[in-house]
Amino acid sequence: MSDEVLQVSGLAVDLAGREVLHDVNLVVTRSEQVGLIGPNGAGKTTLLRSLLGLIPIRAGSITIDGRTPGGARGTIGYVPQRHEFVWDYPVRVRTAVMTGRTHRIGWLRRPGAADRDAVREALERVDLTDLADRPIGELSGGQRQRVLVARALALQPRLLLLDEPFTGLDVPTQEILTRLFRELTSEGTAVLMTTHDLPAAADTSHRLCLLNRTVVADGSPDELRDPAVWLRAFGVARSEQLLHSLGVAR
Numbered sequence: 001m002s003d004e005v006l007q008v009s010g011l012a013v014d015l016a017g018r019e020v021l022h023d024v025n026l027v028v029t030r031s032e033q034v035g036l037i038g039p040n041g042a043g044k045t046t047l048l049r050s051l052l053g054l055i056p057i058r059a060g061s062i063t064i065d066g067r068t069p070g071g072a073r074g075t076i077g078y079v080p081q082r083h084e085f086v087w088d089y090p091v092r093v094r095t096a097v098m099t100g101r102t103h104r105i106g107w108l109r110r111p112g113a114a115d116r117d118a119v120r121e122a123l124e125r126v127d128l129t130d131l132a133d134r135p136i137g138e139l140s141g142g143q144r145q146r147v148l149v150a151r152a153l154a155l156q157p158r159l160l161l162l163d164e165p166f167t168g169l170d171v172p173t174q175e176i177l178t179r180l181f182r183e184l185t186s187e188g189t190a191v192l193m194t195t196h197d198l199p200a201a202a203d204t205s206h207r208l209c210l211l212n213r214t215v216v217a218d219g220s221p222d223e224l225r226d227p228a229v230w231l232r233a234f235g236v237a238r239s240e241q242l243l244h245s246l247g248v249a250r
């Protein structure tokens with residue numbers, strides 16, 4: 001099997017008749033964690049939703065393990081932003097995590113032993129086993145984030161997509177997730193994560209992809225030491241605060 005899990009080539013996406021992404025090129029390989037960075041409205045969420053096959057594309061191609069997004073749906077784990085999930089739905093943590101496997105189980109079948117094992121393992125990996133029978137509406141923000149990650153892991157994905165997984169989390173919860181993502185990549189999972197936490201992204205990602213409707217820069221954190229690259233990505237005048245926070249100010 002090729003090391004390239006995700007290949008995006010010349011991707012263009014329009015929303016409501018307006019071009020949101022154009023000529024996006026990106027590759028994520030097995031065992032690689034890539035941080036997707038860009039200002040508000042840059043198209044990060046749109047890119048993730050395109051990779052899931054949720055948004056029609058106008059031009060270009062997306063290949064995931066040699067398949068279209070629709071064909072690969074059962075191998076992509078997706079962690080949406082926390083506010084996008086319906087937390088007042090009256091289900092317990094274990095059931096919410098099982099919904100991550102719906103695509104694989106099928107709508108009309110009951111979960112089997114393999115499904116229950118996958119959910120148990122996913123709960124263990126995010127340290128939520130003790131809360132498995134708690135209604136999801138009673139969880140804290142950090143616990144909810146771990147439910148969403150477990151739900152994506154229950155699919156045992158080849159590619160894990162995360163939309164701002166660290167937003168609003170305390171340091172211990174961030175550390176649990178950072179450690180987990182490192183384990184997943186060492187096991188071969190490809191991870192693509194949007195974040196506004198630039199220093200954390202630079203610390204934890206093998207590569208950073210700077211997006212502002214198209215890919216402005218793509219390289220290892222060390223390769224992106226040039227402040228001009230960041231200024232171009234964020235479309236701002238020289239911002240000392242931004243550059244200092246990234247450790248690239250001169």
Ligand SMILES: Nc1ncnc2c1ncn2[C@@H]1O[C@H](COP(=O)(O)OP(=O)(O)OP(=O)(O)O)[C@@H](O)[C@H]1O
Pocket residue numbers: 015016020038039040041042043044045046047
């Ligand atoms: N359903 C939609 N219909 C029309 N335009 C949309 C829709 N969703 C997003 N957009 C527009 O597409 C652009 C990209 O939005 P997107 O949410 O992908 O950006 P983002 O990089 O994830 O931003 P943020 O960092 O603020 O979450 C924005 O200009 C947004 O207004």
